[in-house]
Amino acid sequence: DGGITQSPKYLFRKEGQNVTLSCEQNLNHDAMYWYRQDPGQGLRLIYYSQIVNDFQKGDIAEGYSVSREKKESFPLTVTSAQKNPTAFYLCASSRMVASYEQYFGPGTRLTVT
């Protein structure tokens, strides 16, 4: 079955540590996205990539980094510079076609203490 996988489902880290969240898709989509979701709020775009080896900052990129070395993979690193890293992180992908919907992974809940 085609889809997006994110791992792990739950992640716990100590403050000051960097942590990398995995996102893999087998939908052959060109574009991939990372969103952050806080309780009772909508989704905010962190980074997105429309093609391999290229990515752009979203609305809240500070304290995060990404890479896009393969079409299938778009890992997100939450660095120690991110002031409030505890959140639910969602990865998505889509074709680069107008009006094409984004497909979402199941999410990773990160807790930093």
Next chain:
Amino acid sequence: GDSVTQMEGPVTLSEEAFLTINCTYTATGYPSLFWYVQYPGEGLQLLLKATKADDKGSNKGFEATYRKETTSFHLEKGSVQVSDSAVYFCALETSGSRLTFGEGTQLTVNP
């Protein structure tokens, strides 16, 4: 810039009640519009979409019509079920296939 405004929640209904969740948008041009649904602890799933004015998107008994004159895309369902309890997000497509989301509306349906 582009933005989406959804009716504030939470919304609580009894089973078989009529549902409306309001969504209005601000955008240049003619963006595609989407409704996504999120069940507890999960990612988002596309519920329906409309790509041009007067289009009606529909799925699983839900409907929404793209109204350019009122810049709205209200979600409706004639008879909700307990299993419809979730958070609903309205979204519009901006440049480069990016989506701008509303803040979401929590729906709880009681038996």
